[in-house]
Amino acid sequence: MTHHTTLTPPQPSTRPSGTTASAPLRGARQRSVTWAQVRAALPGALRGMDPRTLRHSPVLLVVEGGAVLTTVLAAASPSLFSWLVTLWLWATVFFATLAESIAEARGRAQASSLRATQRTTTARKVVAPRDTLASGTSLGELPAVEVASADLTVGDVVVVVAGETIPGDGDVIEGVATVDESAITGESAPVIRESGGDRCAVTGGTVVLSDRIVVRITNPPGQSFVDRMIALVEGSERQRTPNEVALNLLLTALTAVFVLAVATLQPFAVYSGARQDVIVLVALLVCLIPTTIGALLSAIGIAGMDRLVQRNVLAMSGRAVEAAGDVDVLLLDKTGTITYGNRRATDLLPVGDAGEAELAAAARLASLADDTPEGRSIVELVDHRSDAPAGELPAGSELVPFTAQTRMSGVDLPGTPGEGAVRLRKGAASAVQRWLRSTAAQPTAETLDELSRQVDSVARTGGTPLVVAQQLGDAPARVLGVVHLKDVVKDGVRERFDELRAMxxxxxxxTGDNAVTARAIAAEAGVDDVLAEATPEDKLALIRREQEGGRLVAMAGDGTNDAPALAQSDVGVAMASGTSAAKEAGNMVDLDSDPTKLIEIVEVGKQLLITRGALTTFSVANDVAKYFAILPAMFVGFFPQLGLLNVMGLHSPESAIVSAVIFNALVILALVPLALRGVRYRPSSASALLRRNLCVYGLGGLVAPFLGIKLIDLAVSLLPGL
Structure with a gap:
């Protein structure tokens, strides 16, 4: 039965000791803009000024059309005013294309780092017919032929041994090996890849360090995840997202409105006896249309994808990144995401007349032969105590190793003169009780009752009780106490869930745990809801229920059984170490195979949406100051009363128009670093974010142009003829 319990809420994944983060993508985390990037972007910016390229941005196409028109007019009737307006109109177009080109240059730099990890290799392709492959014969022993990795196709079977590079993405179908994935993930610690489980996927370009594996190719060179990531970061596969398309349509509509408004202004001006120069009308149009956000829109989208790629996440589409920013429900697996993945000893509970120090010493000695993570955690718990007992075993001691059959470990210590040998055992409560019965030296009923209470107490909190017992010679056995094992919640998880709730x-x-254990861990971690004893069908049903309520759902998974839920989710993050079915079902692949990355992905998505909204707000707001600069300048000579609108006290009509055009161009250049870096995201409610952005970027968009245009006017007024 599935239990779905409502309750009242990670830190980034903990790396293994000694690991590093030196992968090309992580190494690409850098300042928002460098001079080297600007120089690399200049040729692309010039190519981007081609009208055929600007067709995707009607705003910039109108600006370039205006620049062409003013160039012709300035050449026909030269003046300092006309050439200044023309020069800065061209600068506006160039700065806009430069912003996009810088974003793409950053991607190309990352792609070069990734491409350096790729190399053409020779693969040993198994050439046996299909019936031989299905006969049960070891695939690694079948005939093979050497082929270039570039010649592999989907479904080919290759043998890779220690020291060889895996020629393409695939699944391990035979064998087990350690693999160095540092060139892709940045983790220096090797990982285990083996057949028959959720850790069977391998990535092309990684190196087998030991043993031998047989791999069935799922993505050959040229179609691998690394190749797709290279295409993504270079921008060749970036498609405009629905929100980006919608905003571009809005900007196009606003541009059309202002074009009509300016075009119809001249007849009214002529009728009023205030005929305007065409160059002035073009300047007015360019300053009124939303050039700032139109220039930065594409760069914002590219930079958002770039930030995700820097985290070693491959998004199949920009739509998934945007959806991450709008996620309402986050499904997280317990093991390895919320908890460390292995139960750990957290407490020692003495029973009867045993003291805590005696229990600690016995538990440690009885766990020395237990090489499971739980056994090692008991030794670590005792060793970290201030009164930790000496860890040396006396000569003649005999270790009793842990086995899955006995579910116990222990040690037999040699007896001292006058006393018999000491036998210590630690294990599951039922296993230790069977051992006690086999010794024919049962503890007292009172001790057994107290032991039962301690065991039940641990179980009720969702923990696992291990019993420690001792027998001295032929004396009755003593139960020393209980070791409390529990799924340890990762440090900082509650705080991260608090942040998510604020979002x-x-x-x-x-989790597949029972409801009691699941509720206990969820309460400690601060999770909102629990889906206990979950099956793949339960996950899928939960996602559909949430979506039917109008909510967007994100989840992470790595197994074939996660594929239906990943496909149904709005944001499905598959682990690169998982199965091919999971990776094909999700719309993102995490090359680090870190389930907690889902939280970072949500933050990147929200930052993308916030950056776009903030700069749109700024772009619309800064048009207000341009009205106060250009409109009085156009008509004050005919209607002196409009001089009251010259609140900035600009020097002359010509200097006012030139200053507004210059500011309109320079503000694009000034905002490029912010567009690439992204507006800083602080977890808070939607209303709080809206208030903050209106105050910072709405009010800032109103004030900054007044100051900027005034300062530029002071400089421009020094030019003769203005």
Whole structure:
């Protein structure tokens, strides 16, 4: 039965000791703009000024059309005013294309780093017919032929041994090996890849360090995840997202409105006896249309994808990144995401007349032969105590190793003169009780009752009790106490869930544990909801229920059983170490195979949306100051009363128009670093974010142009003829 319990809410994944983050993508985390990037982007910016390229941005196409028109008029009737307006109109177009080109140059730099990890290799392709492959014969022993990795196709089977490079993405179908994935993930610690589980996927370009594996190719060279990431970061596969398309349509509509408004202004001006120069009308049009956001829109989208790629996440589409920013429900697996993945000893509970120090010493000695993570955690717990007992075993001691059959470990210590040998055992409560019965030296009923209470107490909190017992010679056995094992919640997880709640995101912990254990861990971690004893069908049903309520759902998974839920999710993040089915079902692949990355992905998506909204607000707001600069300048000679609108006290009509055009161009250049870096995101409610952006970028968009245009006017007024 599935239990779905509502309760009242990670830090980034903890790297293994000694690992590093030196992958090309992580190394690409840099300042928002460098001079080297600007120089690399200049040729692309010039190519971007081609009208055929600017067709995707009607705003910039109108600006370039205006620049062409003013160039012709300035050549026909030269003046300092006309050439200044023309020069800065061209600068406006150039700065806009430069912003996009810088964003693409950053991607090309990352792509070069990734491409350096690729190399053409020779693959040993198994050439046996299909019936031989299905006969049960070891694939690694079948005939093979050497081929170039570029000649591999989907479904080919290759053998890779220690020291060889895996020629393409695939699944391990036979064998187990350690693989160096540092060139892709940045993790220096090797990982285990083996057949028959959720850790069977391998990535082309990684190196086998030990043993031998047989790999069935799923993505050959040229179609691998690395190749797709290279295309993505270079921008060749970036498609405009629905929100970006919608905003571009809005900007196009606003541009059309202002074109009509300016075009119809001249007849009214002529009728009023205030005929305007065409260059002035073009300047007015360029200053009124939303050039700032129109120039930065594409760069914002590219930079948003870039930030995701820097985190080693491959998004199949920009739509998924945007959806991450609008996620309402986050499904997180318990093991390895919320908890460390292995149960750990957290407490020692003495029973009867045993003291805590005696229990600690016995538990440690009885766990020395237990090489499971749980056994090692008991030794670590005792060793970190201030009164930790000496860890040396006396000569003649005999270790009793842990086995899955006995579910116990222990040690037999040699007896001292006058006393018999000491036998210590630690294990599951039922296993230790069977051992006690086999010794024919049962503890007292009172001790057994107290032991039962301690075991039940640990179980009720969702933990696992291990019992420690001792027998001295032929004396009755003593139960020394209980070791409390529990799934340890990662440090900082509660705080991260608090942040998610502040974003308005509800978290759901998905686990196969029973409801009691799940509720206990969820309460400690601060998760909103729990889906306990979950099956693949349960996950899928939960996602559909949430979506039917109008909510967007994100989840992470790595197994074939996660594929239906990943496909149904609005944001499905598959682990690169998982199965091919999971990676094909999701719309993102995390090359680090870190489930907690889902939280970072949500933050990147929200930052993308916030940056776009903030700069749109700024762009619309800064048009107000341009009205006060250009409109009085156009008509004050005919209607002196409009001089009251010259609140900035600009020097002359010509200097006012030139100053507005110059500011209109320079503000694009000034905002490029912000567009690439992104507006800083602080977890808070949607209303709080809206208030902050209106105050910072709305009010800032109103004030900055007044100051900027005035300062530029002071400089321009020094030019003779203005």
């Amino acid at each position: 308005g995101i509800r978290t759901v912990m998905v």
